[in-house]
C-alpha cells in the first residue's frame with residue numbers, strides 16, 4: 099500500500115476514494131487533526147458497518163471503541179486502571195512464561211510457518227490470561243473476533259451461509275461470556291480483569307452484563323489480531339535485516355526501539371473509520387455532514403514531513419511512535435500491553451535461537467483494508 103499512500107499524500111491528501119463513497123485522509127497532520135476531534139469525527143460510523151440489521155446485534159458494536167463522548171468516557175474510566183503500569187508489572191512474569199512456552203515448542207532447524215505457533219499463540223494466550231478464561235478455549239477467541247468484524251463487514255447480501263455463520267458466532271460469544279460471568283458470580287472475586295471490572299463503579303454505577311460482554315469482545319477484536327501483526331511484521335523485518343537481528347542479540351535494551359520502528363514501518367492497524375457529524379474542513383477540503391472518513395495511520399507514519407527517509411527501516415530513529423496506537427480519547431487502551439508482549443516474545447526468541455532465516459517457501463501478506471501483516475511466514479530457526 100505504501101507507494102499508493104505516498105501518491106495520495108502528494109497529489110490529493112484528502113480524497114474521496116470513489117464517488118459518493120469514503121474519504122481518505124493520508125497526511126500526518128490531517129490524521130492527527132481528525133483523531134483529536136471526536137465531536138465532529140464520530141466513532142459511531144464503525145458501529146453501523148459492524149452491526150447490519152440481519153445480524154441481530156453485534157456485541158462489538160456496543161463497545162467503547164465505537165462510542166463518542168460522554169458515553170465513551172464513562173466506560174474508559176472504568177477500565178483504564180486495569181491496563182496501567184501497575185497492572186502490566188503484575189502481568190509481566192506470566193506473559194514471559196507464555197512467550198517462553200510458545201518458543202520452546204517451535205521446531206528447530208526446519209521450516210515453520212511462524213504465524214500460528216508464535217504470532218497468534220502468544221496474544222491469544224495473553225487475552226485468555228487477562229480475562230481468566232480456560233486456556234484451551236484460546237483458539238476460539240480469534241475465530242470469533244474474525245467473524246464479528248471481517249466476517250460481518252465483507253458479507254454480500256446474497257451470502258446467506260456467511261450471514262448464518264456470523265449470527266451463530268454472536269450467539270456463541272454471548273452464551274460463552276454469559277457463562278463465564280455467571281460462573282464468576284458464584285466464586286469469590288479474584289484479582290483478574292473480569293473480577294476488577296465487576297467491582298468497578300462510576301458514580302455508584304456498575305457495568306451491566308451486556309457492557310461487560312461488549313468489552314470482552316472488544317479485547318478479542320482489538321488485542322489479538324493487532325499483536326499478531328506486530329509480531330509477524332517484526333519477524334519479516336528481522337528476516338530481511340540480519341544485521342538488526344545481530345544488533346538485538348548483542349543488546350536486548352534495543353528491543354523497545356526496534357518495536358517502535360516496526361510499528362511505524364508496518365502499523366498493524368492501518369486505518370481507523372470516522373463519520374462526520376457536521377460539514378467540516380480538513381486539509382483544505384470540505385467534507386459534508388455524514389461523510390465516512392478513513393484515517394490512514396499507515397500513511398501518516400511514512401509522511402516525509404515527519405519521518406525523513408520514511409520508507410527505510412531505521413533502528414536508530416527517534417521514538418516512541420504513538421500514532422500507530424491512535425490519538426486522543428480512543429488512544430489504544432492496550433498499547434503498554436502490546437509493547438510488553440512484543441518485548442517478551444522477542445526476548446524469548448533471541449534467547450533460544452542464534453539464527454533466523456527465510457524458508458524456501460515465500461511468505462504471503464494478509465490483505466484487508468484495516469489490518470496489515472503476514473498471513474503466512476515460513477522461517478527456519480537454528481539454536
Ligand code: HEM
Nearest residue numbers: 162163320321324325328370422423424428430431432436
Ligand atoms: C484502540 C491499535 C493492541 C485494546 C486502538 C486504536 C488503535 C489501536 C489505532 C484506536 C482506534 C480508533 O481511534 O478508532 C493497536 C495496535 C496494537 C493494539 C497497533 C498492537 C500492536 C491492543 C491490545 C489491546 C487493545 C493488546 C487489549 C488487550 C484496545 C482498546 C481500544 C483500542 C480497548 C479502544 C479504546 C477506546 O475506544 O477508548 N488500538 N492496538 N489494543 N485498543 Fe488497541
